[in-house]
Amino acid sequence: MSTEETPRTVDVAVIGAGAAGIYAMHKMTELGFSAVGFERGSSVGGAWYWNRYPGLYCDIESIDYSYSFSEELQQEWVWKRKYSTQPEILSYFEWVADRLDVRKSFLFNTSVTDAVWSDESQRWRVNTDTGVVLDARFIIGATGPLSTPKIPEFEGAEGFKGEILATARWPREPQNFAGKRVAVIGTGSSGVQVIPVVAEQAEQLFVLQRTPSYAVPAHNHLLQQPHIDEVKSDYRGYRERARQTPLGVFTGSSGKNASEVTVAERELEFQKAYDYGSTVKFGSSFNDLLMDPESNKAAAEFLANKIRSRVVDPAVAEKLIPSGYPILTRRLCSENNYYEAYNRPNVTLVDLFEEEIVRLTPEGIETTKGTYEVDVIILATGFDAFTGALRAINIVGREGRTLRGKWDESPSTYLGIAVSGFPNLFTVVGPLGGAGISNVVLNIEQHIEWIGDFLTTLRDQGATSFNADPDAEQDWVDKVAEVADATLFRYANSWYTGSNIEGKPRVVLQWVGGVSEYERILLECAKENYRGFHIV
Numbered sequence: 001m002s003t004e005e006t007p008r009t010v011d012v013a014v015i016g017a018g019a020a021g022i023y024a025m026h027k028m029t030e031l032g033f034s035a036v037g038f039e040r041g042s043s044v045g046g047a048w049y050w051n052r053y054p055g056l057y058c059d060i061e062s063i064d065y066s067y068s069f070s071e072e073l074q075q076e077w078v079w080k081r082k083y084s085t086q087p088e089i090l091s092y093f094e095w096v097a098d099r100l101d102v103r104k105s106f107l108f109n110t111s112v113t114d115a116v117w118s119d120e121s122q123r124w125r126v127n128t129d130t131g132v133v134l135d136a137r138f139i140i141g142a143t144g145p146l147s148t149p150k151i152p153e154f155e156g157a158e159g160f161k162g163e164i165l166a167t168a169r170w171p172r173e174p175q176n177f178a179g180k181r182v183a184v185i186g187t188g189s190s191g192v193q194v195i196p197v198v199a200e201q202a203e204q205l206f207v208l209q210r211t212p213s214y215a216v217p218a219h220n221h222l223l224q225q226p227h228i229d230e231v232k233s234d235y236r237g238y239r240e241r242a243r244q245t246p247l248g249v250f251t252g253s254s255g256k257n258a259s260e261v262t263v264a265e266r267e268l269e270f271q272k273a274y275d276y277g278s279t280v281k282f283g284s285s286f287n288d289l290l291m292d293p294e295s296n297k298a299a300a301e302f303l304a305n306k307i308r309s310r311v312v313d314p315a316v317a318e319k320l321i322p323s324g325y326p327i328l329t330r331r332l333c334s335e336n337n338y339y340e341a342y343n344r345p346n347v348t349l350v351d352l353f354e355e356e357i358v359r360l361t362p363e364g365i366e367t368t369k370g371t372y373e374v375d376v377i378i379l380a381t382g383f384d385a386f387t388g389a390l391r392a393i394n395i396v397g398r399e400g401r402t403l404r405g406k407w408d409e410s411p412s413t414y415l416g417i418a419v420s421g422f423p424n425l426f427t428v429v430g431p432l433g434g435a436g437i438s439n440v441v442l443n444i445e446q447h448i449e450w451i452g453d454f455l456t457t458l459r460d461q462g463a464t465s466f467n468a469d470p471d472a473e474q475d476w477v478d479k480v481a482e483v484a485d486a487t488l489f490r491y492a493n494s495w496y497t498g499s500n501i502e503g504k505p506r507v508v509l510q511w512v513g514g515v516s517e518y519e520r521i522l523l524e525c526a527k528e529n530y531r532g533f534h535i536v
């Protein structure tokens, strides 16, 4: 690879070798574009490479959380469980990368530091932390919506005598908590999964909870061969049905509003989804759960009663029941014996609404009520979602404007895939796009396939650049907000709205109008000669 003096020239730079980067690299190669990829990890897998904490599995069923673009791949790979665990999913992405032979096109252990656009050459100059420099016509930012961990800076952290681990940057060596006193900070999807596993091992576990989550059991199990055979006998049809649903997963939901059915009928639907074990099925059990506050309350009350029935100490149960935000406006968690963990004598729930973390001391965590002495602190404190990874790169577009500066004002994009003023840059599953609440592998496929078609069109036209029109971008920003405002999403603080990160503008960061409608909009844009893009 080249140094600053002689940068290698390619059509496309791909940033990231997760689910999006692997497919992007394959698609570019298939279409005959020269491409080089950068990945800061030592291998492929993205989220599944970095998040290795015990208890991690995907909250979307394996049959759905996988690529659909290749009939050969989807027929060949055999999922073992309803919900795959992290090692299994990582193996899957490694296997796909090998089958598609894309590893050779990535530089691993390499982070992109800068990308500077030149109007003169109509190209990007891409710099990395290893000194490698690339001259690329296009950049595909396949950096992942949840790839920049939010690590809180606690006063006194450097003096803490024990170990601090983060679920999103988990060590590769197996961790053993036997005989140790452990604290977990954070009770989102990561915390809810790691807590029951640590509870079984640790001598003492303190769970420091600020905002509780709603959660539905996974009821994970080995997949039966007849079920696999049935799906594979018409996997294409199965995927097609999924693509027509709001979340990109076919659930066979009632299609009714909770407000229109009897209480008994409503409870039966909730119970069916709960017994089956699926956050997607639960969230899709009725159409109006995110629109009608009363229907939303009914779903919340159903899960609150489940918590009351599973947690022995009523005071602990009440603390675990969320309040102050509508259910589903923060991601519904998938759990495996989460509530039972609180029935163990070695587990203590610390409510951070009753006592606040003041600082870390050499011995542990000091709160406004006392000190919890621990050997290990596990941070399950979330991510700077959607914008974090690209913001971390110094991306300089037209007239010296930085993407960081633009998104600090407002995280705007055109269709979630391009940014006005930053020509030839794609933001795969970026802010204001279709990912976040839905099946992200499907969202990725929608983007990569659309990008492939767009780049082919540009090549056929002999064009050298595209730029999103600022008015088209503003119209999209307004449309995303309008659709979100018709729902209850705006009432919650979370990574969905950027409000988990200090100083980040508070907007609903995703298109919540559904996967199928999103695809229709993308395809309509393409059909109308890429409406909203200036092509030169």
Ligand code: N01
Pocket (backbone or CB within 6 Å): 057, 058, 059, 060, 146, 152, 185, 186, 187, 188, 189, 190, 191, 193, 208, 209, 210, 211, 212, 331, 334, 352, 357, 380, 381, 382, 383, 493, 494, 495, 500
């Ligand atoms: O992060 P989160 P996550 N002091 O932001 C708390 C996907 N995912 O990593 O909200 C004390 O949901 C924070 O409290 P609050 C999935 O899409 C999927 O758990 O700030 N607490 C919250 O409780 C998911 O939604 C899977 O009041 C602090 C928690 O930390 C997304 O990733 C598994 C704090 C963060 O929860 C993110 O989930 C894992 C502080 N200073 C992740 N700062 C599966 O597929 C934050 N918190 C199953």
